[in-house]
Amino acid sequence: MRIKLPLALAATVALGLTACGSESSPPAADGANESTLKVGTIGIAADAALQSAIDKGYFAEEGIDVEVSVVANPPAGIAAAQSGQLDLTYTPSIPMLNAKSQGVPLTVVAAADGYPDDALEQEDLSQVDDTGLYVAADSGIDSPKDLEGKRVSVPARKAQLEVTVSQLVKDDGGDPAKVNWMVLDPASALQSLKDDRIEAASLVTPFTGQAASAGNTLLASPGVEFFEKGAIGLWVAGSAQAESKHDQLLGFQRAIYKANAYANENLDESQKQAAEITGLELDAVKAGATPFWPVEVRLEDVQRTAARMTALGFLAEEPKLDQSLFLSE
Amino acid sequence: MKRKALNWSLGVATPVLLVAAWWAASANSMNTFFPPLSAIMVRFRELWLFDHFGSDILLSLRNLLLGYAVATVAGVVIGFVTALVPVARWALDPVIHFLRGIPPVALVPIFISLIGFGIEMRVASIALAALFPTLIATVDGIRSVDTTLKDVSSVYRLSRGEKLAQVYLPAAGPQIASGMQVSLQVAFIVMIASEMLGSSEGIGAMTLLAQQSFMIPDMWAGILLLGVIGFGANLVFELLKNRILAWHAGSRRLANS
Incomplete structure (x- = not known):
């Protein structure tokens, strides 16, 4: 182990030094x-x-x-x-x-x-937005503010769906910091929504279609409402x-x-x-x-x-x- | 004695010199992805000492220890059964080799579907992944027990329990320990992977989030912390192993002299 540690560190540091030496100069x-x-x-x-x-x-x-x-x-x-x-x-x-x-x-x-x-002028925003925020039909969640304290899935933290859903919650008078964000891949999010392990799922096409087919309710179309x-x-x-x-x-x-x-x-x-x-x-x-x-x-x-x-x-x-x-x- | 002192000096001085070289060479780095080590250390202190210590470091370590403990106990028990009961060996061997071939990280989404994404999922993922190295090492260790030892234990009419505890377990101990060490490394990897889904808590989740948000000094601080914990865990394991298996090291020294 005494020998392995210096070798491993040498490799790591050499990698770091090589990278530091050149200021993001791309290979030609x-x-x-x-x-x-x-x-x-x-x-x-x-x-x-x-x-x-x-x-x-x-x-x-x-x-x-x-x-x-x-x-x-x-x-x-x-x-x-x-x-x-x-x-x-x-x-x-x-x-x-x-x-x-x-x-x-x-x-x-x-x-x-x-x-x-003219996207926001559409009567059905889901026709222009490939993202959707879905809740179970019997969840009792009627608006984004209700997501405070609830578990909401996103594909990645601090990325598009968390940002856009946060805006929905804020615009509705809620506090996005009070939402329990859960990182889940879309398939796991759908399963978790079905099993009541999460209260809402932020999804993209084609999983939005699957969520709708499973009887879930579209609460909002976060993408178009955020970006306009x-x-x-x-x-x-x-x-x-x-x-x-x-x-x-x-x-x-x-x-x-x-x-x-x-x-x-x-x-x-x-x-x-x-x-x-x-x-x-x-x-x-x-x-x-x-x-x-x-x-x-x-x-x-x-x-x-x-x-x-x-x-x-x-x-x-x-x-x-x-x-x-x-x-x- | 002199040789030992030299080895220790090399072991300590080389990393220190390399870190110093890293510090100096990166001091004026303008590369976003390779920031100065000084900036990384500042974030290391701000994040891990001790803002996220309880909320993330202890949480990850708790999952690691629980999963690893389950894996080692289960690995040794199933290993004994598989090695000593022919019916069990025939029944379990194919299943064991099938399951060990599946990358543990690939099972995480399945665990989420089955048991959710709480602590249970993380501990179960770690335990399953870390199970096989210990299990297989235990089976190999038991099977390679010297036949003379087995004969002697029979002659002395040792009970089954005495044979297991006083003959098989000590004789297979070095191999079991090697398997447990591999299990520890696997458990560590899956600890990080299991934090990529579910709530964003734990060292792995924090490091991944930093990477995806381009908070590069935070990402490096997380990587450094993982390195330190991995090194520390291995060091503690080595110390315990050397203490528990001191007889084995002594017998090897005797055999070599």
Whole structure:
């Protein structure tokens, strides 16, 4: 053991020293062609536009080749993008703002998914929101304020669903700090809701559909009520990559916006693609919220999200956001 | 004696020097993911000494100890039964080898569905994962007991209980202890994994949350704490093992001399 400890520490410290020595200098595409962009996704329906851009040759028209890899979750994608292992990655705006507030240098390249500007005018918000807050039919919970002191599942702490449900509770006059947040994968959340181990489950498509089919009640559509409109999912690059691969990323931006517009106009085709990507039945995809792929990211939308996160206490202070956040010509 | 002193000096000085080198090399680091060690130590003190000591550290250690205790007792008992009762061996062997091949972390969602996500789930996950190294080491230890010892115990007409407690258990002790040490490491890993779901309490949950929120010094502080606890647990185990199995070390020294 006397020998093993120094060796283990040596390895750890050597790793740390190597990393500290270089100030987030990304590897130069690992010898790959300069026109190749490594893109991280999380394998959701929003990727339909990305796949469409590949299939229809939009990226090829821009002279870029896209290599797609699936990452475990948005924070992992951001870490990979910041270190240069990926050239850009998908992330909702909330993890992106968490990262920015902690000093992670990121540049927003393009919109990935979101809500149309008239989303809140819909009579049934579940038709535009792929997230849902469900309670058991006989729970006696009638409004978000009733969630105080109750167990509410989220897929991850301090992430999108906890933030958006917290806003619902606060807007309803409750205190989000009094909610017992439970981290559960969607399948466990559904089972736990059935077994009365939790009182509410925050879910995303397709589990929202399963919750409804099981007779649970939709209490609110937290995503659209929090974000209201605009881009929510973003394509984000590490700032060093945004500089070194500026032209290629601009090409990606043009191509993905062309694909986003195409996806909105050809919803049936996009939903088929989404079904293939997610491995779901096409009917399940069609039964869920209608997806939307924005063709711009507006500063005001990101600022509104940041302001709300700060007011809820998820950000210590509101980050100063301006147009430099975005990739531009 | 001189050699022993030199080894101890190396064992203490090398980590100290490496930590000092880490401190110096990271002092001006601007890399978000590799902050200065000084910043990590500040967060270490703020988080773990003693703000989250009771709410998270003790909670994790309680789960670890409970799960590990259940695993070792069950592992030794089932190991004895499997090794000494042929019917049990034939019945249990395939099941044991099937279950030990399943990554314990993969069972966590199943445990949640079956028993919820409270302390029971965490302790059960730790216990199940840590069971097999001890169990298998116990079976191997019992099976490799010297036949002369078995013959002598028969000649002396020892009762079944006396044979188990005074012949088999001491003879298999070194192997059981090795299995228990592996079980401790497995228990430690699953302790962290089991905190990834359910309420966000415990060292593993805090560290994961810090990683996902990009609170990188907090994440490193959690990793350091896990390292310290892992090292401490192993050290305590070694000390206990050396004390309990002092006869074994003595007999090995005698055999080697």
